[in-house]
Amino acid sequence: MLENIEFANPGLFWLLLLLPLAILWYILTRKSQVASLKISSAKGFRTSNFLSKLKPLLFVLRLLALAAVISALARPQTKEVSTRTKTTKGIDIVMAIDVSSSMLARDLKPNRLDALKDVAEDFIRKRPNDRIGLVAYAGESYTKTPITSDKSIVLAALRDIDYGQLEDGTAxxxxxxxxxxxxxxxxxxxxVIILLTDGVNNAGFIEPQTAADLAVEYDIKTYTIGLGTNGNALTPIAYKRDGTFQFGMRQVEIDEGLLQDIADLTGGKYFRATDNDKLEEIYDEINKLEKTEIEEFKYTKYEEKFRPWVFLAGILLLLEWILRATIFKSFI
Incomplete structure (x- = not known):
């Protein structure tokens, strides 16, 4: 009966302190409430000791009725809360991904490109209220998917990104x-643009500074990420006869000055990812920096449960009255 019950006026339970006071009053005044007759002998009088011993039951019923009334006044109720969210300020994000041959370097596991795709997929899943698009670039660039709110399309396109789809280079x-x-x-x-690269600008017919100026003109913030360990990395250096890559150690070269300038100019931030964990931390930080404003509406439904207590109190009082008027009538 009390499962999942809350009380609107729990302070009224202090009134239950009246019950022990009432019991004390009853004990102290019990003898004065019973008429007495002094005679030399009770022989010849019929007495019912059993019923007389049950007479306090009437007082107990009255106390239980009072406790039930106090419980009803405390207003027991159940509460059901439902919520509805509404996106008030959405964010449009384009992730620009370098797919040059150097992205196959193995300083991140299993390689830079696959490590990026794993982290980017998790980032996309954490942005359910935003539109996201993908751009792939190497020696040239193209739109892999325009900005869309359909995350299944974006995720499928992300998984499909691979080396060899564009002319090699880093534009x-x-x-x-x-x-x-x-x-x-x-x-x-x-x-917002999230631009990731592991090299220096060495291809394309648009200068990075010109592209950054365009981003400023259209009020687009750019976060830049330099991907690659410090020092040397196992990187594709030539093709074997079977068409696969031959790997060798090569110095990691990232134009950090350029990436920092792009971020500063557009109001973004530059990050350096030297391993898988750092890359994941960077995307988590960007996720925290770019928050979508969501308005939440809460609806609370209350269902009053005081009626059974009132009904119980009425039953107890009625029972006391019936007993007082019938069985115990001769003792009152």
Whole structure:
């Protein structure tokens, strides 16, 4: 009966302190409530000791009725809370991913590109209320998927990204410019590009500075990530006869100055990811920095449960009255 019950006026339970006071009063005044007659002998009088011993039952019923009334006044009720969320400020995000041959380097496990795809997939899943698009670039760039709220499309496109789909090279300016082009018509409150590369700009016909100026013009914030360990990394250096890569140690070269300038100019931030854990931490930090405002509405439904207590009190009082008027009538 009390499962999942809350009380609107729990302070009224202090009134239960009246019950022990009433019991004390009853004990002290019990003898004065019973008429007495002094005679030399009770022989010849019929007495019912059993019923007389049950007479306090009437007082017990009255106390239980009082306790039930106090419980009803405390307003027992059940509460059911439902919520509804509404996105008030969404964010449009384009992830620009370097797919040059150097992204197959094995300083991250199993390689840079696969490590990035795993972390990026987790990032996308954590942005259910935003629209996300993908841009791939190497020696040139293209839109893998335009900004969309359908995460299944974005995730499928992300898994499909691989080396060999574009001419080799690192066209940072092209990748950034294509991303800006995808976002320039966006009506979102906030527009963000996450640009990742593991090298220096050595291809394309758009300079990174020009692309960064376009991002500023369209009020697009750019977070840049330099991917690669400090020092040397096992990197593709040539093709074998069977068409597969031959790997060798090569110095990791990332134009950190350029990436820092792009981030500063557009109001973003530059990060350096030297291993899998650091890459994951960077995307987690970006996820925290770019928060979508969500309005939550709570609806609370109360169901009053005082009626059974009132009914119980009425039954107890009625029972006391019936007993007092019938069985115990001769003793009152």
């Amino acid at each position: 940072i300016g092209m990748g950034l410019a294509t991303s800006v082009n995808r976002l320039k018509e966006s009506k979102a409150i906030s527009k």
